[in-house]
Amino acid sequence: MPSKSDFIIHNARIFTSDEANPKAEAVAVKGNRIVFVGTNEGAKEFQGTSTRVIDGKGCTLTPGFIDSHFHLLWGSIWMGAAQLYDAKTRDDVSKILQAFAADNKTSEWVDGRGIKYSIISTRQELDEIIPDRPVYINAYDGHTSWANTKALELAGILQPGKEAPGVGVIVRDESGLATGELRETAMDLVADLIPLPSEARKRELLKMAMKKINATGVTSVHNMNGDLNELQFFAAVEDAGEMTVRVYVPYHVKPETTEQNLSEAAEMAKLQGDFARGGCVKFFMDGVWESYTALNLEPYADDPEAKPEGIYSAGHFNRMATLCDKYGLQMFTHCCGDGAVRRTLDGYEAAQKANGKRDSRHRVEHIEVIHPDDLPRFKGLGVIASMQTSHAPFSANEGDVWLERTGPQRWGRSFAWRDILNADAHLILGSDWTVAPFDPMVNMHVAMNREKWSPDDPDQTLTLEEVILGYTRNAAYGEFKENEKGQIKEGYLADLVLFTHDLFALPKQDIMTAKAALTMVDGKVVFEA
Numbered sequence: 048m049p050s051k052s053d054f055i056i057h058n059a060r061i062f063t064s065d066e067a068n069p070k071a072e073a074v075a076v077k078g079n080r081i082v083f084v085g086t087n088e089g090a091k092e093f094q095g096t097s098t099r100v101i102d103g104k105g106c107t108l109t110p111g112f113i114d115s116h117f118h119l120l121w122g123s124i125w126m127g128a129a130q131l132y133d134a135k136t137r138d139d140v141s142k143i144l145q146a147f148a149a150d151n152k153t154s155e156w157v158d159g160r161g162i163k164y165s166i167i168s169t170r171q172e173l174d175e176i177i178p179d180r181p182v183y184i185n186a187y188d189g190h191t192s193w194a195n196t197k198a199l200e201l202a203g204i205l206q207p208g209k210e211a212p213g214v215g216v217i218v219r220d221e222s223g224l225a226t227g228e229l230r231e232t233a234m235d236l237v238a239d240l241i242p243l244p245s246e247a248r249k250r251e252l253l254k255m256a257m258k259k260i261n262a263t264g265v266t267s268v269h270n271m272n273g274d275l276n277e278l279q280f281f282a283a284v285e286d287a288g289e290m291t292v293r294v295y296v297p298y299h300v301k302p303e304t305t306e307q308n309l310s311e312a313a314e315m316a317k318l319q320g321d322f323a324r325g326g327c328v329k330f331f332m333d334g335v336w337e338s339y340t341a342l343n344l345e346p347y348a349d350d351p352e353a354k355p356e357g358i359y360s361a362g363h364f365n366r367m368a369t370l371c372d373k374y375g376l377q378m379f380t381h382c383c384g385d386g387a388v389r390r391t392l393d394g395y396e397a398a399q400k401a402n403g404k405r406d407s408r409h410r411v412e413h414i415e416v417i418h419p420d421d422l423p424r425f426k427g428l429g430v431i432a433s434m435q436t437s438h439a440p441f442s443a444n445e446g447d448v449w450l451e452r453t454g455p456q457r458w459g460r461s462f463a464w465r466d467i468l469n470a471d472a473h474l475i476l477g478s479d480w481t482v483a484p485f486d487p488m489v490n491m492h493v494a495m496n497r498e499k500w501s502p503d504d505p506d507q508t509l510t511l512e513e514v515i516l517g518y519t520r521n522a523a524y525g526e527f528k529e530n531e532k533g534q535i536k537e538g539y540l541a542d543l544v545l546f547t548h549d550l551f552a553l554p555k556q557d558i559m560t561a562k563a564a565l566t567m568v569d570g571k572v573v574f575e576a
Contacts, residue, residue: 050093051096052095055099057087058104059074061535065536072090084535084537114478118480119292128158132161134166158183159182173193173195174195179197207224214355265292266543267523268294269294272299273297273329285322327377330358341355342386347454365394377410380412431525437483437489438479458501459504541569543567546561
């Protein structure tokens with residue numbers, strides 16, 4: 048006789064993400080593991096007097112969603128700042144910042160996050176909103192910020208003379224004064240002056256964020272920044288029994304990082320908790336199209352004179368990639384331009400030639416534009432394509448500057464999800480929160496419904512099954528955990544999400560009407576509508 052389970056979810060349309068057993072009606076959970084997957088009748092053997100039985104009512108049950116590109120602690124801390132994500136006008140920004148300033152009278156700084164480009168462009172505009180306190184607002188993509196005069200004076204960069212390190216740009220007017228716009232590493236000159244919240248406040252913000260994340264069906268994330276301190280912070284929260292999101296944390300490799308510094312990444316790889324673990328590194332090869340910092344093979348469509356060089360030269364990246372690979376570390380590399388994708392693949396190939404071929408599963412993050420010649424290299428090198436579908440402009444009618452920067456000549460090979468799958472590459476999906484909402488239904492909607500930007504563009508949309516696999520089994524593969532999670536399979540971790548609808552019965556344009564109804568992490572219900 049099988050032992051009695053803690054939970055049974057039956058009468059569900061279960062999409063297991065398990066090739067050998069793709070569909071089921073019921074699942075039973077005992078402790079933190081799945082102990083049965085099959086029919087409603089078969090699940091009855093696992094029902095005891097203390098078993099909680101949940102009626103799925105014909106709705107879809109999937110493995111818990113794994114967001115493959117995330118900023119968990121950053122995003123949690125940013126939840127404590129003024130939220131500018133929904134601001135559409137300068138007046139909206141003014142109201143949000145002034146309300147935040149009034150609610151946080153004891154804070155020296157007014158800190159805002161998530162603004163879209165072109166709403167604010169100068170320090171004087173921010174001075175008009177709040178002149179007497181330093182103001183710093185960050186763009187939704189995290190690659191550009193704006194500061195008021197007081198903030199620039201505190202950083203010592205208002206007057207000419209001091210410039211940003213690396214690829215950073217302090218935008219200056221004709222007289223040499225800072226306009227208030229700060230790109231890439233120039234942002235740190237101001238951001239580093241803003242006091243960090245206390246450890247207790249960080250933990251409070253993290254728990255608040257995880258509660259909202261779980262409410263969308265997300266149970267695991269792959270972090271895209273980090274160091275040993277950040278991993279130890281998550282590990283401490285795990286030790287206290289307060290983690291409800293599993294997190295894979297990289298060591299952020301910067302251009303100034305040395306081989307000796309990589310010992311910290313090796314230390315992180317030894318930390319392998321159930322909820323917080325290391326073993327990977329993160330590079331940035333370029334910036335973003337919007338700020339003319341994406342590394343391209345051809346000039347920008349709207350400014351041919353903009354010619355970014357990339358954050359790493361080819362030789363520098365090859366050396367660092369070879370070192371990281373030698374230490375057995377998985378690599379994630381941010382690449383928005385097709386030049387960045389190629390340079391990164393070249394580096395991975397150099398590492399493979401130097402160290403020998405192994406199951407390395409190195410990854411390229413974003414891949415907003417790719418040259419067709421580089422598509423087959425993903426399969427050939429065993430490289431994973433990690434993409435965020437909601438980054439793509441949904442249509443050509445939205446006035447998105449991204450489309451202007453790239454130009455029609457690149458549109459057919461932009462956000463090429465279908466082309467990448469057709470090239471037999473591993474495709475994994477995520478949100479890049481806080482750049483975009485963490486709700487998987489947003490990414491699902493864009494992935495399934497994105498319009499062609501011109502009639503001649505290929506159709507790059509994905510099916511519902513492909514999106515779910517990108518968020519479950521494939522995402523687990525992307526962190527070497529495909530034998531532990533990402534599938535509804537006996538012996539696997541009980542990370543599950545039950546939706547409010549049968550996703551497969553919804554017209555694809557209506558997919559966002561569905562929400563998570565129940566989320567389980569490690570055999571515990573962490574969200575229930």
